[in-house]
Amino acid sequence: DVKVTQSSRYLVKRTGEKVFLECVQDMDHENMFWYRQDPGLGLRLIYFSYDVKMKEKGDIPEGYSVSREKKERFSLILESASTNQTSMYLCASLSIVITGTQETQYFGPGTRLLVL
C-alpha cells in the first residue's frame, strides 16, 4: 500500500513565524503536490514537483515556497505565517498506471494549521 505521511496532524503558530510542513511518500513516485483545503473552496493546488529539485507553482503559490531535496520528501514552507494561511494542508503523490489510463493521487492525512 502507498503511504503518504505528514509530519504533524495539528500545528499552532504565531503570525510572522516561519513554518515547515513535511511530507514523505514511500512509493518512489516522481510527482508530489501540496494543496490547501478550505470549506466551500475544495482543494487548491499550492505547488507541485515532478522531480527532485524541480517545482512548479500551482494556483495559489503566494506566501509559500517548497523544497524537494530527495525524491521521497516534499516540504512546504510558509515564509512568514499569516492568519489567512490558517487551513488544512494536504500532501499527495502521484501514481500513473503504465498504460496511462488511470492517474491516482495518494493523499496524506493532512496538517491542520492554525496561525494566531
Place this chain on the structure above:
Amino acid sequence: QQQVKQSPQSLIVQKGGISIINCAYENTAFDYFPWYQQFPGKGPALLIAIRPDVSEKKEGRFTISFNKSAKQFSLHIMDSQPGDSATYFCAASWGEGETSGSRLTFGEGTQLTVNP
C-alpha cells in the same frame, strides 16, 4: 476562478436511496475526470474516474455519467449506505507529460450524509 463547479454543497439521503452529485467544467482540454472521497480526519482517496471517450463508468454502486457536449459529469451512488457518508470531490485534469499531465483542478466538495 473555479474551473470546476460542483453542486450541491451538501446532500442528505435516506439509506437505500440514490445520491447524485453534479459537476460542470469550463476547460475543454480536460481529459481525465476523477472523483475523490474523503472521510473525517483522512485525506481524500480516489473513488472512480472516467475519460471522455466513454459516457458512463460503473464500479459497484458508484457510477460516473459524462456529457461531453454539456461539459458536465456526475456521480451516482446507488443504494446509498450510512458508510457512504463523507465529502466527495470531483476533479479534472488535462494533458500529458511531467508538468501538466496530472495537475488536478477540484470542485468545491459535497458533504453527503446518509441517514439510517
